[in-house]
Amino acid sequence: MLVNMKKIVEDAAKSNYAVPGFNVFGYEDAAAIVAAAEELDCPVILMTNRDAVAHMPFDILGGVLRGVAENAKVPVCVHLDHGKTFEEAVKAIKAGYTSVMYDGSQLPLEENIKNTKEIVRMAHAVGVTVEAEIGSVGYNDPSIEAKAVYTEPEEAKKFAEETGVDALAVAIGTLHRMETQAAKIQYDRLDKIQELTNVPIVIHGSTGITDDDLQKLAKYRVAKINIGTALRMVFGYKLRETIEANPKEFDRIKFFKEPMEAVRKAAKEKMILLGLGK
Numbered sequence: 149m150l151v152n153m154k155k156i157v158e159d160a161a162k163s164n165y166a167v168p169g170f171n172v173f174g175y176e177d178a179a180a181i182v183a184a185a186e187e188l189d190c191p192v193i194l195m196t197n198r199d200a201v202a203h204m205p206f207d208i209l210g211g212v213l214r215g216v217a218e219n220a221k222v223p224v225c226v227h228l229d230h231g232k233t234f235e236e237a238v239k240a241i242k243a244g245y246t247s248v249m250y251d252g253s254q255l256p257l258e259e260n261i262k263n264t265k266e267i268v269r270m271a272h273a274v275g276v277t278v279e280a281e282i283g284s285v286g287y288n289d290p291s292i293e294a295k296a297v298y299t300e301p302e303e304a305k306k307f308a309e310e311t312g313v314d315a316l317a318v319a320i321g322t323l324h325r326m327e328t329q330a331a332k333i334q335y336d337r338l339d340k341i342q343e344l345t346n347v348p349i350v351i352h353g354s355t356g357i358t359d360d361d362l363q364k365l366a367k368y369r370v371a372k373i374n375i376g377t378a379l380r381m382v383f384g385y386k387l388r389e390t391i392e393a394n395p396k397e398f399d400r401i402k403f404f405k406e407p408m409e410a411v412r413k414a415a416k417e418k419m420i421l422l423g424l425g426k
């Protein structure tokens with residue numbers, strides 16, 4: 149069942165669970181993740197990042213993910229991760245995405261607010277939800293230039309009120325692309341943000357978060373937790389193992405079988421960790 153993000157994040161914000169937003173790169177990981185969500189009978193968010201849409205055009209990737217979502221027995225949202233412009237948001241929506249993120253986090257606050265408002269107005273007119281970012285979650289990857297800035301709770305309040313976003317990504321100590329669980333979460337900052345606003349909260353860069361912290365965060369007004377690197381590692385490492393173990397095999401469909409199964413298992417574990425499937 150294809151849905152936007154509204155009900156998913158509103159329900160999750162009120163409850164003791166968070167819904168994972170998984171970065172996917174094609175049919176294989178998307179189908180494996182949806183299979184895990186169906187087993188636990190819970191909603192899930194499929195997201196595409198800049199690498200994914202650079203590899204496969206919006207309309208093709210959007211079509212694939214939309215198809216996977218429409219065939220699913222559980223609510224599935226197809227979400228654009230880290231869109232940078234109004235034009236990208238329009239392209240994604242035309243391609244069938246039901247939700248978009250606008251990332252103006254590197255801009256001055258007023259400019260981020262102004263741009264986000266325009267996208268919210270356009271997207272809401274066609275039933276598409278919007279996530280934006282305040283403060284800036286940095287990257288554990290020297291090739292990506294982005295300054296990391298913690299979210300100021302007062303700014304989060306102002307931003308949420310003025311833009312009308314459906315979900316707000318905040319920077320409270322995580323980094324994108326961490327391969328080890330070494331992030332230090334600033335719970336006092338998160339408490340303060342929650343005190344000042346009602347907006348469902350999104351955490352990016354979760355691969356660096358310990359399992360204990362993931363469980364703890366799910367109980368806050370955190371509604372969506374983005375998971376990218378963790379499953380990319382599972383898929384990539386299992387694919388390499390399969391190829392090395394079968395030197396005479398050349399059929400990619402056979403190569404994908406075990407990585408898909410590994411992604412299904414890993415996605416299910418993350419969902420259970422975030423309080424889903426009860």
Ligand SMILES: [Zn+2]
Pocket residue numbers: 230285324352353374
């Ligand atoms: Zn992110």
